[in-house]
Amino acid sequence: MKRFFALCILLPSLGSVAVHHTAAAQTMLDNSAQKASPFVKETLKSLTTRFPSAHPKFRKLSVHTNSDKKQVVCGQVSLSENKAPAEDSFLSFGASEDSEQPVVYExxxxxxxxxxxxxxxxxxxxxxxxxxxxxxxxxxxxxxxxxxxxxxxxxxxxxxxxx
Structure with a gap:
């Protein structure tokens, strides 16, 4: 009976933790991510989790291939809390399929x-x-x-x- 009671308390809290961690969403300020590849989506997700206290806003995404035939994504991210971030709040970023973390330059x-x-x-x-x-x-x-x-x-x- 005690185990059942403990499960009743633990399971709902575990569910809310899982939802909290997977609910990170990206905001696109332009339509540059309309046909984003899984690599681009993963890069945006990585940047969103890298800055958990902010709600990143992305724009000017572009994708090209490098000399190694790997995908490279470039763009800009703003960590501003405003719905319409100021122009100077955007940071350039880039990532390659063979890199671990996206590079962000302020x-x-x-x-x-x-x-x-x-x-x-x-x-x-x-x-x-x-x-x-x-x-x-x-x-x-x-x-x-x-x-x-x-x-x-x-x-x-x-x-x-x-x-």
Whole structure:
């Protein structure tokens, strides 16, 4: 009788947990996912679970194949709570069929002055942009432009500290 009572209490709670974890939905702000492949759907689902506190909104999805004949999906995601997110709230993302996680790049402007202790953080931040460029999700030369801007700020810091 005690086992039956315990099952009556546990089963409904287990069901609600399962529903909670599988109910993650994506919001498309344009019609770019009309004929999405299972790979694209899985990528969007992965991004939705990666940012569980936000309700991601996607747009500008595009799919192409890389030199290895693997599918690559590119697009933009916003983590804004607004129904109509601001243009600057969108982050570029990309994923390849042979990659584990989608790459998400937040385009943040490099500050005009930068402490040398923060340099590694900004270099690592640019690595995501480099990966998106390799995937074909951002224009070629984007990473070089980012690196040039970062080097300019670091050189300026070096000049100012040696004076």
């Amino acid at each position: 385009a943040r402007p490099i500050p005009s002055t930068l402490d040398s202790r923060e340099a590694n953080q900004w270099i690592n931040h640019g690595a995501d942009l480099e990966e998106l460029e390799e995937l074909g999700c951002v224009p070629e030369g984007s990473y070089r432009q980012y690196g040039d801007s970062l080097n300019k700020v670091l050189q300026e810091h070096k000049i100012n500290t040696t004076r």
